[in-house]
Amino acid sequence: AVAGGSGCLAKAAAVLVLVLCMARWSAAGMGVNWGTQLSHPLPASTVVRLLKDNGFDRVKLFDAEDSILGALKGSGIQVMVGIPNDMLWDLAGSTKAAERWVTANVSKHVNDGVDIRLVAVGNEPFLQTFNGTYLNTTFPAMQNIQAALMTAGLGSQVKVTVALNADVYQSASGKPSDGDFRADIHGLMLNIVQFLASSGAPFVANVYPFISLYADPNFPLDYAFFQGSTSPVVDGGVTYQNTFDANHDTLVAALRRNGFPNVTVVVGEVGWPTDGDANANPAYAQRFNQGLLDHVASGKGTPLTPGAPVDAYLFSLVDEDRKSIQPGNFERHWGIFFFDGKPKYQLSLRGNGGGMLVPARGVEYLQRRWCVLKPDADLGDQKVGDSVSYACGSADCTSLGYKTSCGGLDAKGNVSYAFNSYYQTEDQDDRACDFRGLATTTTVDPSTGTCRFIVGIAPTSTATRNVAARTAAVFFALLLTRIHGTLAGLL
Numbered sequence: 001a002v003a004g005g006s007g008c009l010a011k012a013a014a015v016l017v018l019v020l021c022m023a024r025w026s027a028a029g030m031g032v033n034w035g036t037q038l039s040h041p042l043p044a045s046t047v048v049r050l051l052k053d054n055g056f057d058r059v060k061l062f063d064a065e066d067s068i069l070g071a072l073k074g075s076g077i078q079v080m081v082g083i084p085n086d087m088l089w090d091l092a093g094s095t096k097a098a099e100r101w102v103t104a105n106v107s108k109h110v111n112d113g114v115d116i117r118l119v120a121v122g123n124e125p126f127l128q129t130f131n132g133t134y135l136n137t138t139f140p141a142m143q144n145i146q147a148a149l150m151t152a153g154l155g156s157q158v159k160v161t162v163a164l165n166a167d168v169y170q171s172a173s174g175k176p177s178d179g180d181f182r183a184d185i186h187g188l189m190l191n192i193v194q195f196l197a198s199s200g201a202p203f204v205a206n207v208y209p210f211i212s213l214y215a216d217p218n219f220p221l222d223y224a225f226f227q228g229s230t231s232p233v234v235d236g237g238v239t240y241q242n243t244f245d246a247n248h249d250t251l252v253a254a255l256r257r258n259g260f261p262n263v264t265v266v267v268g269e270v271g272w273p274t275d276g277d278a279n280a281n282p283a284y285a286q287r288f289n290q291g292l293l294d295h296v297a298s299g300k301g302t303p304l305t306p307g308a309p310v311d312a313y314l315f316s317l318v319d320e321d322r323k324s325i326q327p328g329n330f331e332r333h334w335g336i337f338f339f340d341g342k343p344k345y346q347l348s349l350r351g352n353g354g355g356m357l358v359p360a361r362g363v364e365y366l367q368r369r370w371c372v373l374k375p376d377a378d379l380g381d382q383k384v385g386d387s388v389s390y391a392c393g394s395a396d397c398t399s400l401g402y403k404t405s406c407g408g409l410d411a412k413g414n415v416s417y418a419f420n421s422y423y424q425t426e427d428q429d430d431r432a433c434d435f436r437g438l439a440t441t442t443t444v445d446p447s448t449g450t451c452r453f454i455v456g457i458a459p460t461s462t463a464t465r466n467v468a469a470r471t472a473a474v475f476f477a478l479l480l481t482r483i484h485g486t487l488a489g490l491l
Contacts, residue, residue: 005148030296030349031058031078031313032336033269036065037322039395039425042341043460044071046360050341051077053358055349060163060268060313062123064105073113080118080204080268080313081105082163083145085125085134091144092137098144099151107152116158120204120268121145124165135185138162139192146199159201159393162192163268166207166247169254175235176246176304189413192209193260202311206269209243209288213279214328217483221279226291238303244270244292249304265305267312271336274344276329278403286345289314289336297351314429321396329398340365340457361446364458371423371433374440388415391422399451406451416446417453424456430449 034047042050048071051059061068062082072079079163083091083101090097098362110116125134146160151384168189171178181189191378196203209224226242234242255263272288273280292312301308319335337343341360349355377384391397397418399406406417419439426432435440447453 004036027202030056030059030293031054031080031240033313033316033317034059034068035316035320035323036068037249037320038318038339039321040339040457040459042318042339042363042457044068044362046341046362048072048075048077049362050358050360051075051317053361055355058313060120064101069105069109069114069116070112072115072417073109075115077115079114079116080120081116082120082123083141085130088122088125088134088137090142091121092140095144095147095370098141098148102145102148102154106149106154106158110154110158112199118201118204119149119158119160120163121160122162122165126168126182126188127165128167139188139195142192142195146195155199158490159199161196161201161204161266161418163204163206166205167253168205171250171253175233176240176249177235177238177253179250180257181254188338190258193258193263196333196387197260197263202264202266203255204250204266204268206315207244207247207267208270209247210272210330211278211327212243214244214277214330217416225287226295227287228291238408240303242291244295245302248302248310250304265311269315271310271315271334273330273333275333275405276325276331276398276401280330285336287426289347293347293349294351304469326399329401331461332396332398339454364426366428366444366456366458368443368455369428370442370444370446370453370455371419371420371428371439372442372446373412374438377412377415377438381416381438383436383438384415387438388418390443391418391435395421397421408418408449409451413446413448413451416438417451420453424454427456427459 002061032051034051041047044065044067046070051076057076058078058080059072060080060082063084064081069079069081075307087101091101106116122138125138142162148156149155149158149160166184167182169179169181171180175487180186180472193203213219213221213224220229221244223229223231225240226244229241233246240249248267251265255261255265270292272285274282274285292314298308298311299309300306301310313338316334316336318337318341319333319339321332321339323331325331335344336357337360340363343357343359347357349357373384384418395418398404400409400414400417401407406413409417419433419435423429423433423439423441430441433441445453
């Protein structure tokens with residue numbers, strides 16, 4: 001009984017220390033987004049070790065997955081937990097639903113030693129492409145989650161915010177000093193900002209210079225980076241040499257214009273993809289991310305916030321082969337690490353040459369075996385096109401295409417890449433390397449140049465095994481049109 005009582009006291013003391021540390025939301029520097037839309041995710045414990053080995057002390061999650069939060073227990077890593085958009089309706093309409101969510105996903109883990117600092121209610125819910133779907137539910141859901149945290153006694157430790165896309169603010173003149181919130185949601189944004197200000201929560205905005213470049217062929221390339229631009233934006237006495245600072249200060253100006261100069265800005269997502277588009281490559285990604293990290297490490301702030309630390313979360317930690325490619329094929333390639341935790345390029349996380357990326361430890365792989373097109377296969381056979389469509393409908397083929405990492409493959413190489421991607425997704429099941437007699441396995445690595453034919457990581461559970469087989473029909477239907485549109489260019 002005495003031993004048990006000592007254990008309880010020790011646990012209570014640990015929780016008290018955690019609560020005292022979380023009494024005020026305050027963090028500066030660089031965190032990272034941990035996405036989980038992978039067919040074969042690394043074990044959560046491996047990823048937490050990867051975060052710690054690389055010095056990340058803050059992480060942003062898109063959902064409250066129990067296994068991930070459990071792995072973060074006692075790690076010392078500060079956590080922003082996300083609530084997906086499809087939950088907003090229920091949480092907006094029921095305080096009980098909000099209380100149940102907080103009990104299961106916040107209180108439980110905080111009491112167990114997880115350092116949860118923020119709950120992001122919704123992910124970019126006001127994107128114009130959503131056509132107003134979440135306009136009436138996001139703010140009520142935020143209010144209900146905040147009330148539930150108060151009821152749970154966590155209102156002063158865990159803050160409520162919402163991760164917003166940078167399209168919620170704009171400047172009619174293009175100058176940051178003219179920043180204001182989007183006209184169609186102006187009133188709603190002021191209500192949300194007032195809510196954030198009253199609780200001391202940050203305004204979380206996702207900033208993507210790459211998307212600006214992707215969407216506008218006339219966007220000046222050097223303005224996307226941090227090394228100076230031949231097309232700077234002059235705003236009064238201030239000259240903006242990069243789009244990150246200009247975007248950040250457009251938000252700062254919008255907050256000041258509407259009477260909220262003291263609301264903290266956090267960049268919830270910022271990064272650069274490495275594949276799937278002509279401008280998505282490791283060289284540009286390294287250039288952008290290192291420039292960002294050096295900028296943060298310098299402590300110079302931005303022109304409207306000189307000397308103030310820039311607070312941001314890199315997007316993202318690892319590649320996700322199950323992300324939607326509706327915005328573009330690059331969506332599956334934002335990671336600074338490949339899916340298996342190997343660094344893609346050299347990156348000094350502390351800026352100015354310190355703290356290079358460290359790979360994940362203890363990763364278990366499948367056998368060094370690949371699936372390729374048989375040498376005597378006839379590319380004119382209709383079965384080849386049908387098989388590629390099927391393979392790419394279930395697996396990831398976004399590295400194929402114009403100016404991608406595998407853009408230099410010939411027609412047979414494209415087919416082999418598609419076959420191998422499917423084969424690895426299916427855990428090297430022998431039946432997954434047949435394709436109606438067109439394929440064969442090899443122990444000779446077919447990788448060439450920048451094109452990497454992967455070997456999959458070993459499945460971590462029976463739930464992971466055959467995940468592609470269970471979802472193939474869905475992805476086939478979603479991707480078939482896109483694949484047929486590009487197939488002629490690959491074969």
